[in-house]
Amino acid sequence: xxxxxxxxxLSTSFERRQLEIAPVEAKLPIxxxxxxxxxxxxxxxxxVVPIHAFGVDLVAYRxxxxxxxxxxxxxxxxxxxxxxxxxxxxxxxVCPFHGWRWNREGRCGGIPYSKQGRSDVRTGxxxxxxxxxxIYVWHDPSGAPPSWEVEAIPEIGDPRYRxxxxxxxxxxxxxxxxxxxxxxxxxxxxxxxxxxTRGIDWRPDRHTYTLAYDIDPLETGVEGESxxxxxxxxxxxxxxRTRFHGAIEGVTIHSWLVTDPGHVAVRSLYAFARAVxxxxxxxxxxxxxxxxxxxxxxxxxxxxxxxxxxxxxxxxVHDFRRxxxxxxxxxxxxxxxxx
Numbered sequence: 001x002x003x004x005x006x007x008x009x010l011s012t013s014f015e016r017r018q019l020e021i022a023p024v025e026a027k028l029p030i031x032x033x034x035x036x037x038x039x040x041x042x043x044x045x046x047x048v049v050p051i052h053a054f055g056v057d058l059v060a061y062r063x064x065x066x067x068x069x070x071x072x073x074x075x076x077x078x079x080x081x082x083x084x085x086x087x088x089x090x091x092x093x094v095c096p097f098h099g100w101r102w103n104r105e106g107r108c109g110g111i112p113y114s115k116q117g118r119s120d121v122r123t124g125x126x127x128x129x130x131x132x133x134x135i136y137v138w139h140d141p142s143g144a145p146p147s148w149e150v151e152a153i154p155e156i157g158d159p160r161y162r163x164x165x166x167x168x169x170x171x172x173x174x175x176x177x178x179x180x181x182x183x184x185x186x187x188x189x190x191x192x193x194x195x196x197t198r199g200i201d202w203r204p205d206r207h208t209y210t211l212a213y214d215i216d217p218l219e220t221g222v223e224g225e226s227x228x229x230x231x232x233x234x235x236x237x238x239x240x241r242t243r244f245h246g247a248i249e250g251v252t253i254h255s256w257l258v259t260d261p262g263h264v265a266v267r268s269l270y271a272f273a274r275a276v277x278x279x280x281x282x283x284x285x286x287x288x289x290x291x292x293x294x295x296x297x298x299x300x301x302x303x304x305x306x307x308x309x310x311x312x313x314x315x316x317v318h319d320f321r322r323x324x325x326x327x328x329x330x331x332x333x334x335x336x337x338x339x
Contacts, residue, residue, distance in 0.1 A: 037257055067104060075301055165270040165272050166267070201214075254267070
C-alpha cells in the first residue's frame with residue numbers, strides 16, 4: 001500500500017480496484033459474552049422453547065418454580081430434540097422420545113424404565129440469566145464460566161416505570177462488532193440519520209464503555225414536549241442501553257444475538273416513566289426504529305473491512321476495534337478462531 005502523499009493517480013486507481021475484486025473477508029468469530037435469546041415472557045413456567053443461537057440448536061425451559069435453564073437441544077440418549085415435544089416435570093426437562101429427565105445443570109435426573117439409571121450421562125448446559133426483561137445466555141467456545149454478570153437495570157420492575165414497546169429484528173446480516181461500531185462512527189450520523197455530531201466522548205472500562213455525543217438537544221417530536229438528552233452504556237459485545245433525561249425519562253435496552261455466522265437477531269425493549277405520555281413514548285420508539293431501519297439497510301448490503309481506509313478523524317474506530325477484540329477467543333493453530 002502506498003504511503004500517504006506518495007503514488008500517483010494510477011496507483012490509487014489500482015488499489016481501489018484491488019479492494020473491489022478482493023475475495024470476501026473471513027467472517028468475524030462469534031464473540032464471548034452474554035446475548036439475549038428470548039424476552040422473559042416468552043418462557044413461562046413449565047414452558048419449553050427451541051432456540052437456535054451461536055450456530056447451534058438449544059432448548060430453553062422454565063421449571064415449575066420459575067427457574068430458567070438452557071441446554072443443548074439433542075438428547076444424549078438417542079438424539080431426540082428436547083424442544084419439540086419435551087415437557088417440564090417439576091424442575092426437570094423430560095425428553096419426548098424415551099422420557100429421560102434432565103436438570104438445569106445438564107445431569108440425567110432419572111430414566112423411567114431403568115432402576116440403575118445413568119447418573120454419569122450429561123448434556124451441555126449453558127449459563128442463563130432472567131434479567132431486565134430478557135433471558136440471556138453466556139457464550140464462550142472454551143466452555144469457561146461467565147467472567148462478568150449482566151447488570152440489573154433498575155427501571156425494569158420499578159413501579160414508577162412501565163414497558164411501552166419492544167421489537168425483534170430476527171435476521172440482520174451483520175455482526176455484534178459492526179452493530180456496536182455504529183455508535184462510534186459519527187460520520188454516518190449525518191449521511192444516514194440527518195444530524196451532525198460535533199464530538200464524541202467514548203470511555204472504555206474493561207468489558208464496558210460509556211458513550212456521549214456533543215450534539216444539539218434532540219426534539220421529542222411531540223407537541224408541548226421540551227427537549228431531552230441521552231447517554232449510552234454498553235456491557236460486553238452484545239448488550240447496550242440508552243437512558244433519556246429531561247422532558248422524557250426512560251431507558252431503551254438492546255441485545256444482539258449471533259444466530260449463525262453473519263446473521264444477528266436484535267431484541268429491543270423500551271421502558272419510560274409513567275409520567276411520560278403514551279404519545280411521547282410512541283414517538284421515541286418510532287424514531288428509534290426508523291433509525292434502525294436505515295442502518296439495517298446498510299448492514300444487509302455492506303462488506304466488513306478488517307483494514308478500513310480511514311481518515312484521521314475516524315481514529316476512534318481503531319480504538320474501538322482494539323477494545324472489542326477482548327471478546328474473541330485466541331486463534332487456533334490453523335489461524336482461525338474457536339467458536
